[in-house]
Amino acid sequence: MTELVLKPGEATLADWRAIYRGAVPKLHESCRPKIKASADTVAKIVAKGEPVYGINTGFGKLASVRIPAADLETLQRNIVLSHAAGVGEPMPVAITRLMMALKLASLAQGASGVQPKTVALLEAMLANDVVPVVPAQGSVGASGDLAPLSHMTAAMIGVGECFTPHGRVPAKVAFVSHGLEPLTLGAKEGLALLNGTQFSTAYALAALFEAEVLYHSALVVGALSTDAAKGSDAPFDPRIHALRKHKGQIDSADALRALMAGSAIRESHRVGDERVQDPYCLRCQPQVMGAALTVLRQAADTLGTEANGVTDNPLIFPEDGTALSGGNFHAEPVAFAADMIALAVCEIGSLSERRIAMLVDPALSGMPAFLTPKPGLNSGFMIPQVTAAALVSENKQKAYPASVDSIPTSANQEDHVSMAAHGARRLIGMVENATAVIGIELLAAAQGCDFHAPLASSEPLEAVRKAIRAKVPHLDEDRHFHPDMEKAIALVRSGAVIEAANAVKLPEIGG
Structure with missing residues (x-):
C-alpha cells in the first residue's frame, strides 16, 4: 500500500x-x-x-x-x-x-x-x-x-x-x-x-468518488449511443453552450464533441438525413450532464471543506486555554451535499435509460427492433431495457432529499438533526444502480454501432467498442444475457471505459 x-x-x-x-x-x-x-x-x-x-x-x-x-x-x-x-x-x-x-x-x-x-x-x-x-x-x-x-x-x-x-x-x-x-x-x-461528522462525510466522499467514474463513463457511453443512433453532434457545438454560459454544460459539450470527432458513422449522414432533431436523450446531453457536473462539483467543494474541518465538541483553544461548546457536529452541509449527489446520480441513470429505450425502438433508431437481427424469434435487448427502467425507478425513490427530514433525539436536547448519515449511506447503492444502467447502455450502443459496419466511429469510441467486444461478442442470437451484463457493468465500474477513451480529456469534478 x-x-x-x-x-x-x-x-x-x-x-x-x-x-x-x-x-x-x-x-x-x-x-x-x-x-x-x-x-x-x-x-x-x-x-x-x-x-x-x-x-x-x-x-x-x-x-x-x-x-x-x-x-x-x-x-x-x-x-x-x-x-x-x-x-x-x-x-x-x-x-x-x-x-x-x-x-x-x-x-x-x-x-x-x-x-x-x-x-x-x-x-x-x-x-x-x-x-x-x-x-x-x-x-x-x-x-x-x-x-x-x-x-x-x-x-x-x-x-x-x-x-x-x-x-x-x-x-x-x-x-x-x-x-x-x-x-x-x-x-x-x-x-x-x-x-x-466523519461517518457521514466518509460515505458521501466514497459516493462522490464512485460518481466521478459514473459521470465520465456516462459521457463516453452517451457519445457511443449517439453514433449508434446516427445522431447529430451539432447540438454539441460550442456556440450553443457559450450562449447559456453554464460551465458544466460547456465542459460536457466539449467532451461529447471530442469523443465523436472523426466518426465515419457521423459523417455518413451529414447529407440526406431527413431527421431535423434528435430525441432529448441525445440532443440535451450537454444540458443534463452539464447540470449534473455542476452539482457534483458543488458537492465536491462542500465535502472537501468538511473533510478539512474540525467537527467535535467542545473545541479546545490552547492560545487562551478555553474550551468552547458549539455545534460543528451538525452535519447539515454533508446532508445537502449528499442530496445533491443523489439528484445527479439519479438523472445520469435516467438519461442513460432513455437512450437505451431509444436504441431498442425501431421507430426512433432506424435499427432492428430490440437490436436483434431476427426480432420475434429473438428478444434481443428487450428485457435489459426493462432492468434499466427498474433500476432508474428505484433510484428515483431513493433520491428524495434526506436533509428535509428531522426527528428530535436525546430528550429534545438535540431537537433538529440533519439525517446526513442516511442521506450519504444510500448513495453507494444508487451509484451501483446507475452503473448497471450505463453497463446495459454500453452493450446496446456497441450492438447498434455493429449494424453500421463497415463504417467506424471515432478513434476513442472505437477503443471503447474494442474494450467491450474483448469481453462480450456481438449478439446474433439470444443467449444467456446476465453474464454479458455483468462483464459490461464491471468495465464501467472499474473505469476501463474511461481508460479506453483516454485520448479525450474529460471534465474534472474534484481535484
Whole structure:
C-alpha cells in the first residue's frame, strides 16, 4: 500500500480519494506540537476543577451533572460503550478506513484535546490494516455520528471486533497480533473520538468518488449511443453552450464533441438525413450532464471543506486555554451535499435509460427492433431495457432529499438533526444502480454501432467498442444475457471505459 503524507486542514480531494482507494495516511510532522498543546490545555482545565462540558460533566441532556476527577476515565469509557449502539451490516472496509483517516485529520488539528498516543493509535491501525467492525445504521447526523464513531472508538479501547488481513477477529486479538496497545481514555477523549461528522462525510466522499467514474463513463457511453443512433453532434457545438454560459454544460459539450470527432458513422449522414432533431436523450446531453457536473462539483467543494474541518465538541483553544461548546457536529452541509449527489446520480441513470429505450425502438433508431437481427424469434435487448427502467425507478425513490427530514433525539436536547448519515449511506447503492444502467447502455450502443459496419466511429469510441467486444461478442442470437451484463457493468465500474477513451480529456469534478 502507498503511503500518503496527510496535512490536517489542508488535504485535497485527491488525498481522500487515494486513501479511499487504499493509500495509508501518515500525519505531517507539523501537526504534532498542536496535538500536544491541545492535550496540555485539557489537563490544565481538569486541574482547575471548574465545570466544562464534555471534560468533567455528563453529556447531552446530562450536561448539568458534575463528574468528580477520580471518575473522568470511567466517564470517557462509559460514553463510548453506551453510545456504541449501532445496528445493521458493517460498513465497507474502504469507507471505514476513510472515516478513520478523516477523524485522524480532525483530531490532529489541535482543537480536540486528545493525547498524542490517541492520534498515534489511529495512524497505527490504518498502517496495519486493523479496521473496526462498525454497524452502518444508527446515526441521525446531528450530535456527531455518535453510534458508528463509538464503535470505531470501542475497538480502540479493545472492545468489539476488527477486520484484519487475517479475517474478522475480536479487537483485543487484532491488537495483540499487530503489536498495538488499547487506549485508556483520558478526559475529553471519548467525546472527541465519537463526536463529529466523519461517518457521514466518509460515505458521501466514497459516493462522490464512485460518481466521478459514473459521470465520465456516462459521457463516453452517451457519445457511443449517439453514433449508434446516427445522431447529430451539432447540438454539441460550442456556440450553443457559450450562449447559456453554464460551465458544466460547456465542459460536457466539449467532451461529447471530442469523443465523436472523426466518426465515419457521423459523417455518413451529414447529407440526406431527413431527421431535423434528435430525441432529448441525445440532443440535451450537454444540458443534463452539464447540470449534473455542476452539482457534483458543488458537492465536491462542500465535502472537501468538511473533510478539512474540525467537527467535535467542545473545541479546545490552547492560545487562551478555553474550551468552547458549539455545534460543528451538525452535519447539515454533508446532508445537502449528499442530496445533491443523489439528484445527479439519479438523472445520469435516467438519461442513460432513455437512450437505451431509444436504441431498442425501431421507430426512433432506424435499427432492428430490440437490436436483434431476427426480432420475434429473438428478444434481443428487450428485457435489459426493462432492468434499466427498474433500476432508474428505484433510484428515483431513493433520491428524495434526506436533509428535509428531522426527528428530535436525546430528550429534545438535540431537537433538529440533519439525517446526513442516511442521506450519504444510500448513495453507494444508487451509484451501483446507475452503473448497471450505463453497463446495459454500453452493450446496446456497441450492438447498434455493429449494424453500421463497415463504417467506424471515432478513434476513442472505437477503443471503447474494442474494450467491450474483448469481453462480450456481438449478439446474433439470444443467449444467456446476465453474464454479458455483468462483464459490461464491471468495465464501467472499474473505469476501463474511461481508460479506453483516454485520448479525450474529460471534465474534472474534484481535484
